[in-house]
Amino acid sequence: MPASSRQEIDTGRFRRGRGSSIEGTIVRWVFFCCALISIFTTLGIVFILIGQSIGFFSEVSVFEFLTGTRWTPILKPTAFGVLPLVAGTLLVTVLAAIVALPVGLATAIYLAEYAPDKARRVLKPMIEILAGIPTVVYGYFALTFVTPQLQRFFPDMIVFNALSAGMVMGIMIIPMVSSLSEDAMISVPRSLRQASYALGATKLETSLKVVVPAALSGIVASFILAISRAIGETMLVTIAAGATPRITANPLESIQTMTAYIAQLAQGEASHDSIEYKTIFAVGLLLFLMTLSLNLLGHWVVRRWRQAY
């Protein structure tokens, strides 16, 4: 794939290593091993997560883990139903999506279709700074600024809550949505826009009814990847969303996400043989499978629905 785009003259004959030095052959194998490390990383993740989870699932059935509605791994009586953690994760993710998807898409439309060159050159890097800020910083911001502001509107809201964490996470993932969507819109050919204008459409109609549908695969993929990122985010929710596993749709309550549970348990010095220690790998396995399937779905959407212009 990489070679084909640049090759007018085939250098393959030189590349096949005939007459190359011993040094050259060794180097080639070393580089090959470097590339293989990525495969071993994936295998390592799978083996560690499954290997450690097996110990857990020999004591708690998979069915109980996936369908149980109480998560009290440390307090007696212990219960290992992961649904409260999943519910907490979904609640925060939905709140983040409510902020990030419309704002990110609108930002992308503005940058790709409306912004004059000068404005775009200033605004785009500023939006992308948001992606470079460490997540602990967002956690600090949610806890010390956003939560007190929200408490003015919701006086009964407690300090650790899903709303504040979800809103700040939404701001955090705006650049993920906007960058990918903007790339997709920019690659829509100008002729489509010109045809739309020639039919008498206004700028808005061209943007929403021609450019956005034409770029839809990229936009949907950006939504999916941003949601996957929100599900896997750890520090922000550990700091701001609380440590109370509970199934609720009320964003003013304190909840706990899967990632926050892993972070919470890792802070204690649980013995490596104990069942609480193994829970973090079982929760990690579920988290890995959720984000992996979303990422695969995102890449699939791009490949399956991409219009070749």
Add this chain to the structure above:
Amino acid sequence: MALYNSRFNPRLARRKTVGGIFYGVFLAAVMVGIIGLAVLLAQTLIEGLPWLDFGFLTSYMSRHPELAGVKAAVMGTLITIAFTAIFTVPIGVGAAIYLEEYAPKNRLTQIIEVNISNLAGVPSVVYGLLGLGVFVQLMSLGKVVLAGALTLTLLVLPIVILASREAIRAVPNEYRLGAFALGADQWQVIKGTVLPSALPGILTGTILALSRAVGEAAPLLVISGLVYVTFVPGPLDRFTVLPLQIFTWVGRPQEEFRSLAAAGIIVLLIILLSMNAVAVLLRNKYQTRSED
């Protein structure tokens, strides 16, 4: 208006008004991100700046907020990232060279490529579990700097590989052909021609990837937990890093510790800003050189 057929009603004025309204909506959306960023920075600076002084940078952690500092955390971050860079650069560049210059078009290559893009989407906390399982337990390194650096290496490798591949791909093919024509073998072509031309791009991408590792807290929290470090750690010592130190302070209920967290954030952002500045300078220098 008489020119229009009665069935053709463009309602142009109304459509233009709607267009104007939406223009405002789009602009407002851009401002959500930018105002969010501005408020975040303002809040941090207002709360943190009064606590930021020389003593803060040169003191270790303390139970008394006015005596506490970030020395152990800053040194921990610098040492961990230095080791991460030592591991990441050769492996990442090696993998990128293999995929761009050597790899045959076969199933294995395809699997490696798909795998790398999927690894880039794995949550960082999962890398923490990987590091905990492999480096801390299996290899019995313990919860030390080296285990943290190796974990961060695996975390940033996909980003470094992707960036390095882009830099290598940007080297014009004429350079390779010219070198081949002079009788160089493939490794000589890479060593003498491709790598020197791609180096600025590789460095820029690597620095940006490492700056992501500087801000990571979750994987290191999983590996090492929270420790009270009052020394400059070596590679086999327990350690803390700046984001974890900030996390510890944010978690304290007292107002003073939250201000310390803000001061710590300022130090962290300054480190990230300098890394990004270096990356941008490198890129600009490279761009002007390739134009003449």
